[in-house]
Amino acid sequence: MEPVFVFKHVRYQYNKDRAAALNGIDFEIPLRKKTAIVGPNGAGKSTLIFHMNGLYSCASGEVWFKGEQVSKANQSDLVRHVGVVFQDPDDQIISMTVRDDIAFGPTQLGLPAGEAFRKADESMELLHISHLAKLNPHELSFGQKKQVAIAGIVAMDPDVVILDEPMAFLDPAGQKRVQEIMNLLMAKGKTVIVATHNMQLVAEWADHVVVVKDGQCLGSLTPRELFCQHPHLLKEAHLELPLVLQLFSGLWEEQSGPMPVTMEEARAVLSRLLTNKTGTL
Ligand SMILES: Nc1ncnc2c1ncn2[C@@H]1O[C@H](COP(=O)(O)OP(=O)(O)OP(=O)(O)O)[C@@H](O)[C@H]1O
Numbered sequence: 652m653e654p655v656f657v658f659k660h661v662r663y664q665y666n667k668d669r670a671a672a673l674n675g676i677d678f679e680i681p682l683r684k685k686t687a688i689v690g691p692n693g694a695g696k697s698t699l700i701f702h703m704n705g706l707y708s709c710a711s712g713e714v715w716f717k718g719e720q721v722s723k724a725n726q727s728d729l730v731r732h733v734g735v736v737f738q739d740p741d742d743q744i745i746s747m748t749v750r751d752d753i754a755f756g757p758t759q760l761g762l763p764a765g766e767a768f769r770k771a772d773e774s775m776e777l778l779h780i781s782h783l784a785k786l787n788p789h790e791l792s793f794g795q796k797k798q799v800a801i802a803g804i805v806a807m808d809p810d811v812v813i814l815d816e817p818m819a820f821l822d823p824a825g826q827k828r829v830q831e832i833m834n835l836l837m838a839k840g841k842t843v844i845v846a847t848h849n850m851q852l853v854a855e856w857a858d859h860v861v862v863v864k865d866g867q868c869l870g871s872l873t874p875r876e877l878f879c880q881h882p883h884l885l886k887e888a889h890l891e892l893p894l895v896l897q898l899f900s901g902l903w904e905e906q907s908g909p910m911p912v913t914m915e916e917a918r919a920v921l922s923r924l925l926t927n928k929t930g931t932l
Pocket residue numbers: 665666671672690691692693694695696697698699
């Protein structure tokens with residue numbers, strides 16, 4: 652299947668006195684797969700995202716979206732297809748009520764007001780935030796604002812949804828809800844991309860992972876390949892193994908089969924071990 656994004660030798664520099672934020676980066680993002688972009692602070696993840704939603708254009712190299720090269724002529728169309736939930740929800744809030752704020756995006760896409768508000772209402776229901784509809788978004792907690800920002804993007808119904816650090820500052824229930832929404836968007840045939848430092852999320856959720864450092868791609872692979880076969884890439888990117896892998900690597904023997912990566916896999920292994928022994932832990 653054709654990738655949703657292809658980056659070919661993309662270079663972008665904010666300031667000529669400083670190193671390039673994207674330094675000839677090459678990678679692909681598969682269509683309708685859950686992709687995580689990981690890398691240390693300043694690696695270039697947000698800069699990549701700004702190229703994916705058409706906010707920035709590369710100084711050199713090529714960005715392709717669904718088989719078409721992004722150019723000055725079509726760059727602004729990307730906003731219809733690619734929705735971004737930014738790290739800081741305050742960057743996305745512009746209206747005086749939550750409902751108006753969520754309806755703003757669909758209205759900007761040209762939907763009549765009635766339809767835009769219908770989309771906003773559906774989106775609030777999906778995120779379980781209908782009770783916030785009449786409130787001023789500036790008076791909400793950070794986690795609530797984040798949910799409003801996600802609802803705003805969901806209401807625009809883009810093909811690709813990108814979330815920058817989606818779990819940051821959310822309580823466990825909020826994190827679970829966001830992960831459910833990400834899965835729901837996948838089930839609707841969308842491509843969901845997250846930029847994150849959260850390796851547990853990568854292990855539990857992602858199908859594909861792109862490792863970025865210093866504006867270059869260190870690897871584009873599955874989480875299992877990254878954690879079990881190429882953990883040195885994590886070290887190179889100043890990232891850590893997820894907890895399950897921290898627990899099992901070093902203890903695991905190859906003949907025991909594939910190393911557990913997710914909590915569920917770890918639980919299955921431990922349960923097998925415990926039922927095979929007569930003693931208890
Ligand atoms: N507006 C800007 N002006 C100048 N330099 C910038 C600007 N935004 C980012 N940079 C620089 O570009 C590089 C990449 O930054 P970017 O924000 O893309 O990284 P990131 O991987 O998203 O980081 P983080 O994990 O901290 O969010 C960094 O060196 C950063 O200092």
